[in-house]
Amino acid sequence: MKILVTGFDPFGDDLINPAIEAVKQLPDEISGAEIIKLEIPTKFNVSAQAVHDAIEQHQPDYVLNIGQAGGRFALTPERIAINLDDGRIEDNAGYQPFNHTIHEDGQTAYFTQLPVKAMAQAIREAGLPAEVSNTAGTYVCNHIMYQVQYMRDKEFPQIKAGFMHIPFLPEQVTSRPETPSLSLADDVRGISAALSAIVARDGQADVMTVEGKTH
Known part of the structure; x- marks a missing residue:
């Protein structure tokens, strides 16, 4: 099994992006799956082509894009991507x-095929905070999640x-109180x-745990 994992470069006022820094430090093999790592630019009109080229080259079974979600x-594994850049x-x-609109001939939204509940559960079992997110935003993170789903379609x-957001690094919050x-x-x-968790649930449905939101 091959899993392509991508991380964005720094953007905005930040000189570092935890997404690519974490991706670079992932093992080359996890639970028997080969991990292919790729840095992608935080650019609406370029990021998708980089992932497309990597899919053609490596023929992965899974793609997991990682992005920063400050705050x-x-x-947070993402459940859905919407056809909107804003x-x-x-x-x-x-x-x-x-x-x-990202693609006129694309769906209004695409749901991930990844076992997001099992992913969140596995992260919590590792002693870290995790929850399923129902919005990937409308910036480049949602854009790449949608674009990869469109490629799949x-x-x-x-x-x-699918996509997963991760928090700021400690050095990014020194001037961002609380x-x-x-x-x-x-x-x-x-x-x-x-x-x-992705490897463990391969060929199976997601786990039946509560990850819903009231608002």
């Missing part, structure tokens, strides 16, 4: 879309794909636990 306290800030190419039906953070070592441990 969240937990590692940038709060410019991306690293200076592009800031407003109410932009139109070109690569054999893959299963903002949660997680160490890089814990990020790596949490992502590894999530990947182990």
